[in-house]
Amino acid sequence: MFLALDANDKRPIYQQIADGVKALIARGALREGMVLPSVRQVSGDLGVNLNTIAVAYRQLQEEGFVAVRHGAGAVVTSRRGRQPEQEALLKSLRTALTEWILAGFNDREIAAAVRQELASARQKGDAV
Structure with missing residues (x-):
């Protein structure tokens, strides 16, 4: 599992890790049923405290991206059943x-900005 942390990122490290795992799931690099590396392994690979990795994994579990099975580790779950997540995103x-509308942008400008950001995220590997 390839994750990169950014020291200049204002998000906490656990959030960067959780977001990185979500991006890997979105791109299909991590698929349903795949087991995430152990907390200890990720901690060693990234040079981050074990508790930080555990917090990231716990967040992923609470959001429904992984299921933690004792003895088997964290397993990527199906995208189905994430309705509460979709509602929060909407x-x-x-x-x-x-x-955007209150700032004076029209529909065309908003759509263009969304397309540009999506293209940028795809190019950087932050999105599908």
Whole structure:
């Protein structure tokens, strides 16, 4: 599993790790049923405290991206059944769209900005 941490990123390290795993799942590099490396292994690979990795894995479990099975580790779960996540994402999207509209952007400008950001994220490997 390839994860890169950015010392200049304002997100906490555990969040960078959780977001990195989500990006790997989104790209298909991690698929349903695949076992994530152990907390100890990721800790050693990244030079990060064991507890930080455990917090990231716990967040992924709470969000439904992995299931933790004692003795088997963290296993990537299906994308099905993440309805609460989709609803939260739609709420965030509505909030962002409202902010863009209040800032004076029209539909065409907003759509162009979204396309540009999506293309940029794909190029960087942050999204599918």
